[in-house]
Amino acid sequence: MLAEFRENIYHCLKCGACRIAYPEYTPICPSGERFGFDSYYAIGRMEIARAVLEGRLEPGEKMAHRVFTCTSCGACEEQCRPAVGNRPLKVIEELKADLVEKGFVPANLRNFLKNVHLYGNPYQAPREKGGEWALGSGVKEYRGEEYLLYVGSEGSFDPRGQKIALALAGILQKAGVSFGILGSRENCDGNEVNRIGERGLFEALAEENIRIFKELGVKKVVTLSPHAYNTFKNDYPGLGADFGVVHYTQLIRELIAGGKLVPKKSPAARVTFHDPCFLGRHNQDYQSAREVLGAVPGLELVEMERTRRNSFCCSGGGGNCYADLLGGGGDRNPARIRVREAYGTGARVLATACPACAVMLGDAPAAEGLEGLIEIRDVAEILLEAL
Ligand code: SF4
Numbered sequence: 477m478l479a480e481f482r483e484n485i486y487h488c489l490k491c492g493a494c495r496i497a498y499p500e501y502t503p504i505c506p507s508g509e510r511f512g513f514d515s516y517y518a519i520g521r522m523e524i525a526r527a528v529l530e531g532r533l534e535p536g537e538k539m540a541h542r543v544f545t546c547t548s549c550g551a552c553e554e555q556c557r558p559a560v561g562n563r564p565l566k567v568i569e570e571l572k573a574d575l576v577e578k579g580f581v582p583a584n585l586r587n588f589l590k591n592v593h594l595y596g597n598p599y600q601a602p603r604e605k606g607g608e609w610a611l612g613s614g615v616k617e618y619r620g621e622e623y624l625l626y627v628g629s630e631g632s633f634d635p636r637g638q639k640i641a642l643a644l645a646g647i648l649q650k651a652g653v654s655f656g657i658l659g660s661r662e663n664c665d666g667n668e669v670n671r672i673g674e675r676g677l678f679e680a681l682a683e684e685n686i687r688i689f690k691e692l693g694v695k696k697v698v699t700l701s702p703h704a705y706n707t708f709k710n711d712y713p714g715l716g717a718d719f720g721v722v723h724y725t726q727l728i729r730e731l732i733a734g735g736k737l738v739p740k741k742s743p744a745a746r747v748t749f750h751d752p753c754f755l756g757r758h759n760q761d762y763q764s765a766r767e768v769l770g771a772v773p774g775l776e777l778v779e780m781e782r783t784r785r786n787s788f789c790c791s792g793g794g795g796n797c798y799a800d801l802l803g804g805g806g807d808r809n810p811a812r813i814r815v816r817e818a819y820g821t822g823a824r825v826l827a828t829a830c831p832a833c834a835v836m837l838g839d840a841p842a843a844e845g846l847e848g849l850i851e852i853r854d855v856a857e858i859l860l861e862a863l
């Protein structure tokens with residue numbers, strides 16, 4: 477209920493700190509940069525929430541576009557919380573839930589939700605095709621192994637995500653990790669559904685996943701995506717989950733530290749790392765992926781200006797990896813902005829540790845005229861090549 481966030485809404489100082497990363501003073505909100513009006517930044521969305529709360533503004537399509545183009549990246553909170561002590565993203569997500577309840581959801585996001593509801597994934601892929609990405613790789617369905625490898629919808633069905641899933645599986649095999657996958661029993665984790673505010677569907681997905689995990693006796697999960705990691709770690713325990721979860725970069729860091737994986741070759745000289753929002757800002761892990769990259773001999777890791785807590789979102793969160801509400805926009809497109817920033821460091825590889833980031837950033841080098849000059853790679857792909 478929006479009314480429960482009255483205090484947050486009225487405590488917005490209209491200072492605009494949520495638009496700019498401190499102390500670099502660089503733009504930080506992907507939707508604001510894409511569309512340019514205050515109503516696409518947290519500052520404007522707080523005003524929209526206040527107007528809705530006071531009954532001065534009726535929900536409509538224009539309002540829904542301004543609200544659902546928020547990618548839940550958390551950058552506004554990262555600026556607002558220390559400066560003002562407020563939680564703008566909490567308010568925006570409550571506003572989304574309010575709009576879902578009133579039936580105002582942009583068509584692309586409605587389709588995303590419908591597909592997840594009907595198919596258990598946003599790709600309209602039949603469930604029985606869930607494990608096809610792993611055919612011929614030697615990866616087996618989960619039967620009580622130490623880890624369940626949860627690859628998620630991109631890892632299962634998106635061609636880019638499938639390559640990353642295979643790279644990760646290859647690394648785990650080389651390290652001798654005991655793991656299995658759910659294959660046709662894998663279901664959407666629901667992180668995006670929850671962030672969009674479709675809470676009924678989220679709870680149904682989570683309860684179903686928890687039931688399957690319990691039935692199979694899963695005690696440890698390793699995820700390909702930071703989005704799944706986020707919801708398994710932070711949302712599922714409140715719904716009765718009793719399994720531990722790590723993001724794959726965390727497990728690999730341990731395997732390298734324990735001598736189970738020894739990177740030997742350098743597949744890329746200069747690399748910069750794009751912090752995925754659901755690994756970094758939402759879960760405070762800025763280090764694992766950097767340590768994995770740092771273990772590759774000869775690899776030079778350089779930082780972009782917007783890094784770690786001030787990372788600039790690729791625009792794929794909040795369901796936008798599928799709905800693409802922030803697509804287009806020429807050189808104001810967030811993925812293109814990010815690729816320009818990465819190229820400016822002198823890096824020739826933009827690394828990330830999230831299949832959604834890899835998908836979102838994937839077309840940006842060509843759009844920027846940088847095809848062949850900078851490559852988008854996942855940490856798992858870089859490491860596998862180095863082993
Ligand atoms: S949301 Fe926070 S940072 Fe943004 S204008 Fe309001 S008080 Fe300032």
Ligand code: SF4
Nearest residue numbers: 505546547549550552
């Ligand atoms: S969460 Fe990200 S996209 Fe949403 S208002 Fe905040 S900075 Fe902008």
